[in-house]
Amino acid sequence: VRLALVDAPTADLLLSKHSEELLDILLQNLSLTDKAANQMLALRSLANLFSTDKGMKLMLTLSDTIIQQFSALFPLDNKQVQIAMSTVLLNYAVAFTSHSVSKESQVTCLSLCLLFVQGMTDSEARFRNLVTLGTLLESDASNCQEARKQDAREKIDAVKMLDTSEKVQQCAKALLYGL
Numbered sequence: 001v002r003l004a005l006v007d008a009p010t011a012d013l014l015l016s017k018h019s020e021e022l023l024d025i026l027l028q029n030l031s032l033t034d035k036a037a038n039q040m041l042a043l044r045s046l047a048n049l050f051s052t053d054k055g056m057k058l059m060l061t062l063s064d065t066i067i068q069q070f071s072a073l074f075p076l077d078n079k080q081v082q083i084a085m086s087t088v089l090l091n092y093a094v095a096f097t098s099h100s101v102s103k104e105s106q107v108t109c110l111s112l113c114l115l116f117v118q119g120m121t122d123s124e125a126r127f128r129n130l131v132t133l134g135t136l137l138e139s140d141a142s143n144c145q146e147a148r149k150q151d152a153r154e155k156i157d158a159v160k161m162l163d164t165s166e167k168v169q170q171c172a173k174a175l176l177y178g179l
Helices: 002-006 008-028 036-049 053-061 063-073 079-098 103-119 123-139 141-149 152-162 166-178
Strands: none
Touching: 002 008, 002 036, 008 036, 008 053, 008 063, 036 053, 036 079, 053 063, 053 079, 063 079, 063 103, 079 103, 079 123, 103 123, 103 141, 103 152, 123 141, 123 152, 123 166, 141 152, 152 166
């Protein structure tokens, strides 16, 4: 499924006939009771949907539903699942900056990112969450105001203390400078 979603002709065929069923199956595998392998496959499949026009349209149309579903997975223990979820959120942030979406969708993504950034135990997942946050903050000044309301500075400072990897430190420093 993941590979089919990356290949544009195959993805278009699959999504033209089975998009609702596919998304329903993927979202059914996003709960704390599901096996980590199922969660990871579902999240990576969602990430791959951004690679084609039809997939992007589907992900943007259902962004609020999908992003809200992610809160059911928190806290995440599996590092690969953390990275996969962070990737989907980053893909959303990039898509939100290049497509017109509701302000609420951006704020929901920003809020979830701020919730997850401290709860992630994997350095790569933290880094991707920080990049997501930076992408959203850079795209709209009102997102900066929202981040300040949600104590983003304190949360980013906490991540800096938790994770000493160079890329997390540099990204956190840049975010703090911008806030």
